[in-house]
Amino acid sequence: MRFIAVLRAAEDYGFPPPELAEGIAALGAEAVRSGVLVDTGGLLPVATATRVAVCAGTLTVGEGPREDALPLGAYAVYDVTTRDEVVRWTKRFMDLHRRTWPGWEGESEIRQVFGPES
Known part of the structure; x- marks a missing residue:
């Protein structure tokens, strides 16, 4: 099963x-050696984002952040056998932030990917 974990955090840290x-580099290397990490990356600041949306039947293109959510800061795609396994990896990632960056706050959202390779 494939899962994506996305990190949301304010960009003012x-x-x-x-x-x-x-x-993070060591944890990523361990996950790659374990065969569970498919892809990962950080994202440029949300000010560089482009949004394409459909609302009330209208297609719009906008620049910059959505105002109603913390910006996406990074992602990781895992290929694991259970949801618990990706939760364990994500907890380790978030714990690194907690231990090494006093005052930082954020959250990771884990979603299962569906499609031919999931």
């Missing part, structure tokens, strides 16, 4: 501390 970047 600045750059992550080096200890966090090193921890």
Whole structure:
């Protein structure tokens, strides 16, 4: 089963501390060696986003952030056998933030991917 974990956090925290970047790199390498990490990446600031939406039958294109949600900051795609497995990996990722970046707050949302490879 494939899952995507997306990180949502305010962008006013600045750059992550080096200890966090090193921890994320190590966790990612471990997940790749374990054969569960398919893809991962950080995202540019939400100010660079383009939104394409349909609302009330009208197609619109807009720039910048949605006002009603924390911006997406990163994502990871996992190929695992159970939802619990992706929850464990995501908890480790979020715990790195908690331990190495005092005051930082954010959340990860985990969603199962459906399609030919899921």
